[in-house]
Amino acid sequence: MSNFEQLLNGFGNALTPSILIYGFAGCLAGTLVGVLPGIGPALTIALLLPLTFKAPAVAMFVLFAGIYYGGMYGGSTTAILLNTPGESASVVTSLEGNKMAKRGLAGPALATAAIGSFVAGTIGTIALTFFAPIVVSVALTFGPAEYFSLMVLAAVSVTAVLGNSVVRGMTSLSLGLIIGLVGIDLQSGQPRFTFGGIMELLNGVEVVVAVVGLFAVGDALFLAWQGREKIKKTIIISPKNKWYNWMTKKDWKRSWKPWLRGSFFGFFIGALPTGGAEVPTLLSYYTEKKLSKKPEEFGKGAIEGVAGPEAANNAAAAGVLMPLLTLGIPTSATAAVLLSAFESYGIRPGPTLLTQQSNLVWTLIASLYIGNVILLILNYPLVGIWVKILKIPSQWLYVGVIIISSAGVYGAGRSSFDLALLFFFGLIGYFFRRFDFPAAPLIIGLILGPMAEQSLRQAMIIGMGEWTTFVTRPISATILFIAFVLFLSPFLINFYSKKKKTI
Amino acid sequence: MNALRFSLVLIFLCSLAIWQITQIPKSTLYDAIGASFVPKFAVGVFIFFVILYLYQSLTQKLPDIADDKNEKPLKNPVSRIVYFLLGFLLFVLLVKPIGFILSGSLCGLGISKSFDTKISIMSFIISFLIALSVWVLFSVILSVNLGPAFSFKIS
Numbered sequence: 001m002s003n004f005e006q007l008l009n010g011f012g013n014a015l016t017p018s019i020l021i022y023g024f025a026g027c028l029a030g031t032l033v034g035v036l037p038g039i040g041p042a043l044t045i046a047l048l049l050p051l052t053f054k055a056p057a058v059a060m061f062v063l064f065a066g067i068y069y070g071g072m073y074g075g076s077t078t079a080i081l082l083n084t085p086g087e088s089a090s091v092v093t094s095l096e097g098n099k100m101a102k103r104g105l106a107g108p109a110l111a112t113a114a115i116g117s118f119v120a121g122t123i124g125t126i127a128l129t130f131f132a133p134i135v136v137s138v139a140l141t142f143g144p145a146e147y148f149s150l151m152v153l154a155a156v157s158v159t160a161v162l163g164n165s166v167v168r169g170m171t172s173l174s175l176g177l178i179i180g181l182v183g184i185d186l187q188s189g190q191p192r193f194t195f196g197g198i199m200e201l202l203n204g205v206e207v208v209v210a211v212v213g214l215f216a217v218g219d220a221l222f223l224a225w226q227g228r229e230k231i232k233k234t235i236i237i238s239p240k241n242k243w244y245n246w247m248t249k250k251d252w253k254r255s256w257k258p259w260l261r262g263s264f265f266g267f268f269i270g271a272l273p274t275g276g277a278e279v280p281t282l283l284s285y286y287t288e289k290k291l292s293k294k295p296e297e298f299g300k301g302a303i304e305g306v307a308g309p310e311a312a313n314n315a316a317a318a319g320v321l322m323p324l325l326t327l328g329i330p331t332s333a334t335a336a337v338l339l340s341a342f343e344s345y346g347i348r349p350g351p352t353l354l355t356q357q358s359n360l361v362w363t364l365i366a367s368l369y370i371g372n373v374i375l376l377i378l379n380y381p382l383v384g385i386w387v388k389i390l391k392i393p394s395q396w397l398y399v400g401v402i403i404i405s406s407a408g409v410y411g412a413g414r415s416s417f418d419l420a421l422l423f424f425f426g427l428i429g430y431f432f433r434r435f436d437f438p439a440a441p442l443i444i445g446l447i448l449g450p451m452a453e454q455s456l457r458q459a460m461i462i463g464m465g466e467w468t469t470f471v472t473r474p475i476s477a478t479i480l481f482i483a484f485v486l487f488l489s490p491f492l493i494n495f496y497s498k499k500k501k502t503i
Numbered sequence: 504m505n506a507l508r509f510s511l512v513l514i515f516l517c518s519l520a521i522w523q524i525t526q527i528p529k530s531t532l533y534d535a536i537g538a539s540f541v542p543k544f545a546v547g548v549f550i551f552f553v554i555l556y557l558y559q560s561l562t563q564k565l566p567d568i569a570d571d572k573n574e575k576p577l578k579n580p581v582s583r584i585v586y587f588l589l590g591f592l593l594f595v596l597l598v599k600p601i602g603f604i605l606s607g608s609l610c611g612l613g614i615s616k617s618f619d620t621k622i623s624i625m626s627f628i629i630s631f632l633i634a635l636s637v638w639v640l641f642s643v644i645l646s647v648n649l650g651p652a653f654s655f656k657i658s
């Protein structure tokens with residue numbers, strides 16, 4: 001069966017009423033968590049992981065895909081109307097979007113964000129459809145050495161590129177690696193980091209506990225410590241006109257090119273092992289500023305500054321799925337949680353996923369197309385509903401977040417120990433946020449650590465115990481070289497900029 | 504707490520990790536790298552970067568939200584943290600003996616207090632309703648086992 005036929009088959013599955021309901025529920029929940037600050041798609045998917053024992057894989061992944069895409073759409077609403085980005089990838093949107101809203105142009109800002117998200121999400125999904133099989137054919141030639149090198153590249157680049165400091169990023173990554181190694185070593189049966197054989201630690205630390213602790217409990221604890229939530233004035237600028245009058249002909253003309261350029265940046269950068277949506281959104285913003293015929297509008301509310309980054313943000317969401325589905329390598333916190341969802345079904349993402357679970361993969365890709373349409377409907381005319389949700393008093397919002405988080409963790413195994421671990425990760429999350437440590441490398445390290453160790457061992461066995469196996473294989477050597485350069489780049493940039501200043 | 508003190512917390516974590524490395528038993532099975540190689544490497548990297556962070560915290564001003572005039576905490580940050588942690592601790596300790604809803608309500612009370620809401624019957628009722636809704640959503644609608652809604656097995 002050709003890829004196109006498989007995609008059509010995927011549409012057939014995704015359009016069945018039961019799967020459509022999961023897709024719709026995912027989009028709705030995703031938009032909701034995207035709108036609410038402090039709750040993101042990674043956390044929501046992590047909380048829903050206990051449900052993987054109850055529902056079929058196809059239905060759950062369609063739900064998760066809806067949450068993932070919905071989170072990206074919803075983040076822009078708060079960024080524009082409230083100047084509070086729901087997602088880190090929406091930070092750039094708020095730069096121009098909120099200024100537009102203050103000038104009475106909330107409608108066009110929301111419209112260009114929603115339509116741009118739709119365009120980019122669709123382009124990203126089309127690119128995923130066509131490029132994924134190509135990446136798979138390349139990945140099939142990879143051995144454990146190449147996989148190990150790729151994981152090193154992913155971990156190093158996520159740490160070096162994102163965040164403000166390599167030292168703090170690497171501290172977070174290595175702590176994640178250590179936490180990922182907790183439990184019984186599957187090869188030798190030796191317990192590691194189990195503090196004298198604490199029973200609950202023998203099976204390792206669940207990703208869901210770490211994600212929920214770092215993002216939900218840590219964030220809420222940080223905000224409670226700050227004590228500023230109650231005095232924050234919620235200034236919501238609602239659009240005045242009817243939704244179908246939001247974009248003029250001129251707005252369309254100024255938006256379509258940024259949408260396309262943003263989609264290009266978003267997908268291709270998102271698909272790299274560096275992953276994430278922060279880099280492409282920034283790149284798109286500065287490109288639009290440079291190419292704009294009215295650069296003086298930037299900083300005061302330029303529509304191109306909303307259209308481009310929002311498109312980049314959504315295309316990156318599709319791009320991040322590429323290394324996850326084809327190589328089994330997560331490059332963002334949400335992708336890491338999706339990987340554990342695959343594992344809870346006993347499915348291993350990677351080059352064989354497309355052949356062994358073709359039904360699941362193509363239904364998932366088809367549901368992304370459908371999800372984009374659902375999200376356009378949910379985000380464009382129904383924006384008023386999302387605005388109302390933002391009026392929930394913060395203290396009750398965070399009580400809800402903590403109780404839901406605790407329920408998600410407790411429901412997975414009814415273990416008080418897991419709740420205590422949640423408490424521990426919450427404290428780490430608080431300190432990380434306060435002292436500007438990035439949390440995503442910890443999650444990536446936790447997931448990639450055991451996988452990289454497995455690949456390292458396999459590569460060493462194949463290479464007869466020779467470490468040179470990683471540098472004598474050309475692909476592996478190239479990947480490791482890129483990882484090394486990326487690791488050094490922030491130090492070198494810092495060194496040269498200091499040198500330039502002294503000259 | 505400042506960046507220097509936090510780096511000391513990280514050094515404490517390093518010492519725990521070193522202690523745990525010494526506890527990994529040797530395997531008699533053949534393995535190219537052994538069960539302790541990767542943990543040793545990870546701990547080594549962690550120690551290296553924690554020492555760098557400690558050095559930075561001694562020699563330069565590192566980011567701390569508490570120093571940012573627009574973001575620094577308002578009055579009584581420690582008491583707010585204590586209320587939050589106390590509420591959460593009550594939930595961890597009581598969820599099995601008294602069930603999800605009552606322990607969740609007590610947790611909610613602590614958390615709402617940490618966001619400067621007065622402890623009152625009203626705030627207990629709101630926390631109770633939130634815990635009840637979450638229990639119904641997870642246990643009844645999504646069939647996730649959260650245990651009994653109420654329980655009185657204090658032993």
